[in-house]
Amino acid sequence: MSIASFKTSARRFGAGSLLAFAVAAAYAQGPAQRPAPTPAPAPTMSAEQWRQAAVADVEAAYLITLDDHPGTVDPANPDFARNLEKAREGGQALASRVRDGAGYAAALQHFNALLGDGRAGVVLKDMPPAAPRWPGFITAWRGDNMFVAATTPGGPAVGARIADCDGKPIAQLVETNVFGFGQRSGGTGPWWTFAPDVFIDQGNPFITLPVQCIFIDEGRESRLTLSWRAMDEAAQRLRDDSFNGVTQPIGVSTPRYGLHWFALPTFQPNDTERTAYGAMLAEVQANRQRYLDASAVVIDLRGNQGGDAVWGLNLARALWGEARVNRRLKVAQARQAVLWRASFANIAHTSFEAADLSEQQRRQLDYDPAVVAQGMLAAQSRDEKFYPDPARRDPVSDSDRAENLPGDPAPFTKPVYVVVPGQCTGACLEALDVFSLFPNTKLIGAPSAADSSYTDIRLEPLKSGLASVVVPSKVVVNRPRSAATFYTPAIVVNDVEWSQRAFLKAIEADLVRR
CATH class of the missing domain: 2.30.42.10 (PDZ domain)
Structure with a gap:
């Protein structure tokens, strides 16, 4: 199945879960919003075959997660292993009662609910269990x-x-x-x-x-x-x-004189959307003084469900200044590190990745899969659960902590309002991490989601062919924002219609109070 299918199913068929969003964001290369694909016909199976598939897939999902997911041996997350046991028990309790495709889907989704991590569990294939x-x-x-x-x-x-x-x-x-x-x-x-x-x-x-x-x-x-x-x-x-309300296409507009509205509805852009991002960033770089003189700037993340954090980072650099953003990120993430889960399957996956990558693809990664695979193998031989990423960080200096340095562009201090949707996770949260480094930023909208600390996801297909298990290979430790932390907006917009008009009304009222 395509990752777009996960995403469309989650939005349109009510998956009730951020898992499909998180997995889609980890893989997707296409646009964040697409027409729903024609669903594949459900397999013709007897009631007993559906029951057997559910029972087998819950057990296999449990075993694969137990062996390879970093959460099962993460000392910072002791609840993960306990929740995995509960997920197995609860999933099997429903699986034993399954009679059809809708029951199969519900049993696997119940497994996910009890496991309770946005980057763990099972993703169903694009087979809506029933017409909604x-x-x-x-x-x-x-x-x-x-x-x-x-x-x-x-x-x-x-x-x-x-x-x-x-x-x-x-x-x-x-x-x-x-x-x-x-x-x-x-x-x-x-x-x-x-x-x-x-x-x-x-x-x-x-x-x-x-x-x-x-x-x-x-x-x-x-x-x-x-x-x-x-x-x-x-x-x-x-x-x-x-x-989400009716979202706007990628770009910048001016709803009224002096107020500029940046729409960032996806961090998973297609070719056309990449071009739109390029045009938007070029406009800011060429006319930065316009935003320094603005009465306010709005960064609208409605519709955004993660992807590649570079798009939000690039806008921050264009507005606040690249060196200034880089310094603040370095200080904020000074203790952040990555640990690779050293299991047999993860080592094999990383080794195959190293063999299959072209030189160009290898340069685009922030790690060398061959080095990591060897490091994981050595860690396993020592009966260690994790291999620390060998990347070294430069120590934080006094100049890194400086608010402004010679050579920096003029400070950007005008009010910035970031519109936050409830499904904001992954790279969308990373964008909030960056924007929130600056005191002129105020969040508006809904509380965000929280975000798992497990990453570098692959999908392990189950024998039934009906679903795949989500297997991250690594865990991010000492991240400034914990896995349980979410963003609460300073201005909550409770209007039933989440329109640009509703947000502008709230922003104008706040500007008057300022």
């Missing part, structure tokens, strides 16, 4: 509540708050029906992204769909019995827009 259904309305999670974001005739009013369904608070229903079948990183960001999937039916046989819900609109309470029907593409687009 909806009750005729789309919701949005804002703050601590769920609201109607879009509706069909006869449905609840847009903006109405959903209090409960079938006597259960809506948050409890989300925990059970959504987050029980897909990982969520720490914090409330994933709620903004995935909680609305409580009203998307994927045929999961292990949950009970809501039947009757209470809606509160302008103080008036009403009850609605839900009528589930097939989702069309228009409904799926409404679902996407419920947490």
